[in-house]
Amino acid sequence: MAGFGGSASSGTWGTRFGFLMAAIGSSVGLGNFWRFPYTAGENGGAAFVLIYLVCVVLIAFPILIAELSVGRHARRSAVGSVRKMAFDAGSSEMWSIAGWVGMAGGVMILCFYSVVAGWVAAYVWKMFTGSLVGADAQTVSDAFSALLADTGAVIGWHSLFMVVTIGIVSLGVTKGIEKAVTILMPLFFLMLVGMVVYAGIAGDMGAAVTYLFAVDFSEVTPATVLAALGQAFFSIGVGSAIMITYGSYLPKSDNLPQSATIIAGADTMVAIIAGLAIFPFVFAFTALDPNAGPALFFQALPAAFAQMPGGQYVGAAFFALAFIAALTSSISLLQVIVAFGEEHTDFGKLGSALFFGAIIWLVGVGAAYSGDFFDLLDLISGRILLPLGGLLIAVFTGWVVSRALMQKELPQAGQAMFNYWRFAIRYPVPIAVAAIIVAGLATTFGVDLPFIGG
Secondary structure, eight states, X not given: OOOTTSOXXXXXXXXXXXXXXXXXXXXXXXXXXXXXXXXXXXXXXXXXXXXXXXXXXXXXXXXXXXXHXXXXXXXXXXXXXXXXXXXXXXXXXXXXXXXXXXXXXXXHHHHHHHHHHHHHHHHHHHHHHTTTTTOOHHHHHHHHHHHHHOHHHHHHHHHHHHHHHHHHHHTOIIIIIIHHHHHHHHHHHHHHHHHHHHHHHHSOHHXXXXXXXXXXXXXXXXXXXXXXXXXXXXXXXXXXXXXXXXXXXXXXXXXXXXXXXXXXXXXXXXXXXXXXXXXXXXXXXXXXXXXXXXXXXXIIHHHHHHHSTTHHHHHHHHHHHHHHHHXXXXXXXXXXXXXXXXXXXXXXXXXXXXXXXXXXXXXXXXXXXXXXXXXXXXXIIIIIIHHHHHHHHHHIIIIISOHHHHHHHOTTSOHHHHHHHHHHHHTHHHHHHHHHHHHHHXXXXXXXXXXXXX
C-alpha cells in the first residue's frame, strides 16, 4: 500500500496531520523563543508585529509554497527535485544548484545548532536538579560561562542530542519523523500554553504585554523593517531545502496554499506566545534588561527561575519545551541530506543517517571547541547560504518554470491566490531576499548602509 504520499520508495507521510506537525516543528525553533519576542519589544511592539506579519505574507509564504511545490512535483531529494522540475520546464538542470545551496546551508546550521541544543539539554538537567535554586544573577551568569568553558560537557550534551536526532531520522519518514512529531508537537503546544498560564499567575504579565504589544511607531525605521523581514524569512524556515524535502512526501491531493498558511500561521503564533511565556518571569523576578539570544535564554531566564517558588521545575519544563523545539527543527535539517544520501548512495536510510550524522557531529565538536569556528558556521549559513537558497528558488519558480506548470502544481489555489503568488514570487520576494543578503554582508564587513540607518 503506497499510503498517504503515493510513492512508497521515496517515503510518504502517513497522514496530513503528521506532515503538518513535522513542518510546523521544523519552523518552530529556538529563534521563536530568544529572537522574536526581544526584537518585537525593542522595535515598536505591535508596530513591529504588524510589519512582521506583512513580511510573512509577502515574502516567506510565497517561498514556502514554491518549495513545497517543487518537492511534490518531483518526489525526490531537494537537489533531485529542482533538477527534475528544471528538466520538465525545459530548462538547464544546472538549476539544481538551488537545492545544493539550501542543503549545504541547512547542514551547516545543524553543525552548530546541535551544540546550542546541547546547552538547552544541559539546562534541563541543571534546572531539574535544582543546582541554581536561590542563585543571584551573577552566579547564574557564571554558571553559563562555566558550561561553555567545560568543552567536555558541551561535547557530551551535543553528542546526546545528535544521537537522538540520528535515531529518529534513521527510522524513516513515517516510523521515525512522523511518529516522533505527532507526539512531540502536541506536547509542545500543551506545555507552551501551560507556561503562559503560569506566567500570568506568577509573573508580571502586564509588563510583558506592554513590552511586546504597545504600539510605538516612533521606533519604526528602515532598519526595523529589515529586521522584521529577516525574522519572517528565517523563522518560517525557507531557504534550507527542508520544505522541498518534506513536500516530496506529499500526495498531489494536498492543498499546498492551505498547508502553507497553517505552517506559517502556527510558527507566527508560537513566536508571539513565547514572548508571553518568557518576559513575565524576567520582569517579575529579575532586574535584568531583556536581551536577545543566549543572554536571555541562559542568563536572564534561569536567574528568574532561581528566585521563583518551584522555579527549578518550571525552569526544567521550560527548557524541555525548548529542547522539543530544537529537536523537531534538527530532525528536519538532517532529513534533507539523508534523503539526498538515499537517492545518490547505497547507504539506505540507516547508513545515510549514521554517515552524515557522524560528519555533522564531528563538525559540531569543532564548533564546541572554537567560538570563532562556531560564529563562522553561523555567518556563512545564515547570512549567505540560506537567503541565497531562498532567492534561487524564487527566481527558479517565478521566472524559469512556466506559469502553466506551476498552476498545474497548485490546482487548489484559486485564480486570485495563484496570481498573487505568481506576482509575489517574481517581484517583491527576490528584491526582499536580496536586501537580506546585502544587509547581512554589510553587517559582516562593517559597511554602513545609510538607507537602513536609524
